[in-house]
Amino acid sequence: MSLSVTLTINGARKDVVLEDPRVTLLDLLRERLHLTGTKKGCDRGQCGACTVLVDGRRINACLALAVSLDGAEVTTIEGLAEGEALHPVQQAFIDHDGFQCGFCTPGQIMSAVGLIGEGDAGTDPDRVREGMSGNICRCGAYKGIVEAVIEAQEKTEKNERRVA
């Protein structure tokens, strides 16, 4: 049984033929398209390491069948920077030491981009912590992560005011 799937990944159209419907979005990204920035942690939706944006919304790539997402737009950590210019969330994680080993970081950053896009948390630390609770950091870099998300949120708000 072969299934064809068309996805737009980081702006580029990809036509993929899957010989097996069991392929998750995570495995498609890492094993077929060699986009290994998205990490496999628990593979059960509990750790958030595989967080990507699908049609602009953050989800766990490990719990989505690739074939079911036919036609979707996917953004991964590889798609955030513009050339050498880091995305504001990436820069904020560096500025605030929002990581130690770095394994959870792509998922943390994609989740933060999703959170800021949702617009519910603002710069309230409690709401940021709650909004990021789907991303586990076993090094315990949470203090820096929360600071980074808040700073990125503030910069986003400033940019929006400038544009408006």
Add this chain to the structure above:
Amino acid sequence: MNLFDYVRPASVAEAVAAASEPGAAYLGAGTNLLDLMKVGAMRPDKLVDITKLPGLEMIEMLDDGSVRIGALVRNSDLARDPLIAKAFPMVAEALLSGASAQLRNAATVGGNLMQRTRCSYFQDPESACNRREPGSGCDALDGENRTHAILGWSEGCIATHPSDFCVPLVALDAVVEIEGPEGRREMPLEAFHLLPGDTPHKETYLARGELVTGLRLPPEAALFSGNARYLKLRERTSFAFALVSAAAALRIEDGKIAEARLALGGVAAKPWRAREAEAVLKGVSPDVETFARAAEAALADAMPSGDNAYKIDLAKRVVTRAFVLAAEGTPQRVPAMPASVFSSDTGVSAHA
């Protein structure tokens, strides 16, 4: 994960036909089903992908004032919908207290109703589980069972239903809309999930091939919007299933309770409506002693199913406190930590 056939029907009728064959399962977002397939607890022969079906993503007000929610509405969209947040605030609070933002962005309304228990013996194919494999026994009975049921359980199964969302829905008399091989039907959500008895593998009233297409909340459900809270006790602050939760709502007229609604989560194999407690509250003043009596009534039939007698006391306190919070009034905005006992902006005593 076992190999399966994958089909993506274009209409509800095609979906029902495809799912009426033995071994077929509906695929929504897959956040629960794929997880269970990965660990081998579920092995469907065919997945019927319903995520592209038209017409199931609407939230709409009907002519009679009831609100209809399509089965494919995502949890996060429902919680953020202005109509839902205003008319049914405890539904929004319960949704936002469940899972993580990533899962809420994917998980659907229909999938929430159909999700399976998180009993670890159900999830482990090596363990005996009457729910997963009828007649095999129940390893939870003599196992790790401190989170298990205290109401409505049987020797055959002591698992709990894990949903937060379903708890306020049952309190508010939600109705489930169903399509199947025999046509369309509907039933109260309260009757949709089954207690285990001798047939724990029968979890809902759905027949083979039947599909949940939507939910309706009746017009009366919105009358509680000013005094409605969901309170959820869990083992960590966020992203955890309820040990015990309560959806408590009051309709207060002239300082007295005209009508109360109460449902509990995490205590039974179904969201547990507590009508005895509602009766205690009718016509009386909303004060903490009365709420404590209502809590006693709600848990009057509770029995530990293992190392979980503490959950009975816990449930009484959660019910009392949920009513205290409801009586104080629904907050303008869902708290930073939805349904959490650690929410700091309510000012309520931690020792209700």
